[in-house]
Amino acid sequence: MKTLLFFDVDGTLFDNEQQKVSIKTLHAIQKLTQDERYLVGLATGRSIDQLDAISEIKDAFDLKILINGAVAYYKNEFIYGKPMEKQDCEAVLKYANRIHVGIGFIGKNGHAISLLDDVVRLSLKDYQMSIPPIDPLYYLNEDIYQIWVFSNDKTTIQSFKDKFSNLKLFPWHKDGADLVHKDVSKGEAIKHIKATMGIDKVIAFGDGENDVEMIEVADIGVAMGNSRSVALKHKATFVTGHVGEEGLYNAIIKLNLL
Template sequence: MFLFDIDGTLFDNANDEVPASALRALQELHKTADIGIATGRARFMLYSIEELMPLIKYSVLINGRYILDGENVIFEEPLSGDVLERLVRDMEELNIIYGFQGSDDEAISKIDEEIIRFFCELRLDLPPLNKNYHLQKKVYQAWCFCNEEEVETLRRKHPDLQFIRWLHVGYDILPKSSSKSKGMKMLAEKVGIGLENIVAFGDGDNDYEMLRDAGLGIAMGNGTEKAKAVADYVTDAVDRDGIYKALIRFGFIKRQNSKSKMLE
């Protein structure tokens, strides 16, 4: 089984695309192996890799808190109401903009010009405004926009939660017991394979445990130092055909005949 992170791995955020070489590589890999994704995104946020979805069998979503076999939910673990109530209270006191992620939608507590600019830069849809989302639906992950001083305050008040940084302004918030690796292990148990039979690709700090625990962990060349340090192999960057090159390097697919320089 192969598990791929999305942002910075399958999806080139800077160029707003799935690299052509990655698409072709997964099309070839799909002929002989099961392919899955392991991402902090929820199901409704997979539009960025729409062309890849027919090739995807398993989905470890929301950093391991929601797992699909095809369209069937095989594991889910929402946050408790008490945890969310305390967290929201503390973020409100700090005047932090925060949001909630459900299985099929999300919401944000406040929208200002900086938030609009940030979502435009990421090429993500702006979530609807709903400060009470956590009182109405299951929440699998929270997130916030804050500085390091503010997040340290939240860490001290919520020692059972982890605050995982993404890009330069945001943090995913979920229990310390949660990770892509835990989701990977849960998936392996459900389908009856060992971790030694899983190849994982990733680029971020939230891929660290997954890269460490998989049978073969491959970090992208554009990855964080933490991800690259624990990986068994570091391939080229997402925009330099990193996935294709790694799959060729380990013999998982055959080199494609192409006149395109990107595949040479």
């Protein structure tokens, strides 16, 4: 039986400060994806068309849990999804417009933003993402799996969490947050995959609040040293080093995966 390995992207595979994946991490992932003992996957808040930050290795992963667990693919085939309700999308848009905050609607195969200002532009640049089309009504004709909230103000982000308690909010490293269906998480997606694919062991690596459920369902959960999540570090089997100091590579070696 194969072991399932899941890797978060931002702050785990990808060093957002240095804007790169380290050479050691690149080589380790390449070796792991070629090892018959493992099925190797991504588990990220990014969507399918937002993986250019890890362009060197993005196609090496057979499994991709994306949009914080709202969708999943196996060998590029869609295998799981939980979209948001249209009325929730409309309500978030109305509130964002009222307080002059940009948002983004993320579909299975595309995305759009409600407006383009300096905050939106900087956030997209920080995550190495191109500027999408401006279409505040994108949600009307597409299933939406995630809403981006662009703001560098923690009070504003908290206001979205308080107002939309029927949704789940995951803060970014900076400049925003994700809103998803209340039942969505990386952990729920992993449980679905484990059940359908007959996997009996999962090892997961992450650094954010959106990785807590993933770490909880994993047999071995590794938190990155750069994580700011107290809950994640508490739930993890162990905490490795900072992403910028080969924390992921060192964890892979510590677990004797290579």
